[in-house]
Amino acid sequence: CLRYAVLIGDALQQILASSIRPAPLLTATPVRTLVDEQACIKASFLPSNHPVTVCARMRSDEGDLWQSFAHYNTNSRGTFDLNSDLSVGGSYSGCEPMGLFWSMQPAPGERDGLRLRKKCVESPYTVHISLLEGHVSPNQEPVKELAAVTAERWYMAPGVKRQEIRQNGLVGTLFIPPGPGPFPAMLDMWGMGGGLPEYRSSLFASRGYASFCLAYVGHKDLPGPPNTINVRDSYFQAAFQFLQDHSHIAADKVGIVGLSYGCYLTFHTATLAGVKPACLIGINGPVGSSREILRVNSLLSLKHILCILQILMKPLVLMQLEEITCPLMYIVGEDDLSVLSIENADLIEETLRAAGKSHLFTRLSYPGAGHLIEPPYSPMSRATFIFFSCSVMTVWGGHPAPHAAAQEDAWKKMLEFMELNLRR
Template structure:
């Protein structure tokens, strides 16, 4: 490495996962062309990498907030491009980051264009999912299996239930950093072949757990969800009291895949799938969007979630290029249905050229990966730049929505504490 070249990550090389960093290089020759690289290994041991070529200015400096990439994993001014363009060597790999205890570690480096890419400087970026003072506690009560994240301090805190299709702590821990008490619960904890039905009562237990927690000050509970978790969230809002604010991301308007039961009776039939309508792409990944039955067809009306009977608020988020569901179509139908029933408690946003996997920002973008329910690699959709820009906007929108609709009552929290002491 060159002792003169310096690679800096500002404001710090240690940050939260959803925070941007400014990547700057100094000490290069005037107008020198170099390659910037990033490299990271996920929880499965798969290595992801990215690279981009930059030209220094007259002072021998490069600033990714200002300077365009000339070629590589992306082109143009992309301050966080080295992060979102991280990619595995093999096809259909999703960057696995679901455990909140360990940071997402990224190695940034600067290399000569000549001399076989001799390294000139490097820096390590530790991107934490849990900030200082946030606590993590596994929860196992009755049918409830989840992980609770609590911000530092005594509260009161607004409460959010994070519904994931499969166990994942990323979104929940990051929301806890922003002042929300978050319980994350997976829709599927068992092998899918063993799941013949789902029971809304199990998710109601999660809502009740949050409502009764002594540090929760919000009148009701918020729910955030995507994909299969999104229709469970709709059902909670429609059938369970205490759900005040629901964020639905790229899901269905109907109960998908398996029957849904509540209080020992079936409340929603499953919206079925026609595998003959799957489209196989040249990459080996499938487009499954067109195999989903129409929830508005007469024979499927029993699967449509009756959101018009809720008293809570909704934020619907859809990627226009979602190849897993017709998310935008479902969103538009639900918004129209709520308005037709006189409901004014709805917000919606659609993102052009964004795909299915809308997540907290600054993680690697992946256009395809293995689908846990379908048992095959699928295309998720989305154009990289548009998709990652949507994630940044969506993440702020979700927090604003919950802060608006989950106001805290300190007196209510104090009463809960006094009840527990007695």
């Protein structure tokens, strides 16, 4: 009887404890952040040593569903914290405070070959983060949701001004930070995917740098067919001059940044007459012109196509790197399957050394990172479709965890490089 009384007492105690325990709570602090900032995600008021799943879901601007999930075990206090605790499975493993964001992938059933790119920087990504019972997949049915929170991820800080530029033949978008200025500035160019991606420029402006995102291929307001580059050197000279002449920009504090083919244009523009940038940043780009790749329709990676073109065509036209007179940062993803980034970095370094300009060169190299090194906590896409007159499946390379680490580190060092060369 005594033993039964003890058992009944324990059961009553557990019932009483569960009845007074607050409902499970999931928090994301701060709820509203820029996309290059960390959020602290925690859960509390759960049973001790209990399996749970955290799931993140959001819609892209095109309406596609992206998601990630991770398995955690609560501690003896019934809590867990993504800043200090380990994921034991799911979209990523280990201690990854921002893993829910950088590990996102299209949900099952979505279109193939997607790449997450913000189309409208004046609105946030709204991320629904939920806490689920047990170690489960978010696609299982039924799944018990214990708690949830919504986080906003912004590309524009309050007060940043966005202005579409369509003047003197230029096609682009200018972002100006809040305040009177004059501001240091960046001319921002993307790759052969074309169009006018604004999200890096809007983030630069959110960090105090005016930024002019320039279209040069694949935009309806540019001349000629959309799948070829139909602008000349004078176009890029005019874009740089536009920044120098702007009343809110410091004329002697203008840099240039480019990814992929935009990297080639970054270095080439720096050698043009009348263009004197304060610094250059190139990300996984060639140092020779290869516009013919714009018309390739192949499942091969662009890296392999480039090798074939180098064999079958006349040699690529190499720019005069030795003419560069400002600090230059070149960022390498060592698993880049689109461009010969390691070899290009070697060539830049050798050329500047021969010209007595080694002191101008900074090289960042990241094992496991692919071609598309973007702002931090952006999901990695190893292969995506790009569209010209036809669709092309392009292999970018990269592995999620090291690629995410590269994006975080490279962004920090890019901003430090800009601070050193554009503000002092």
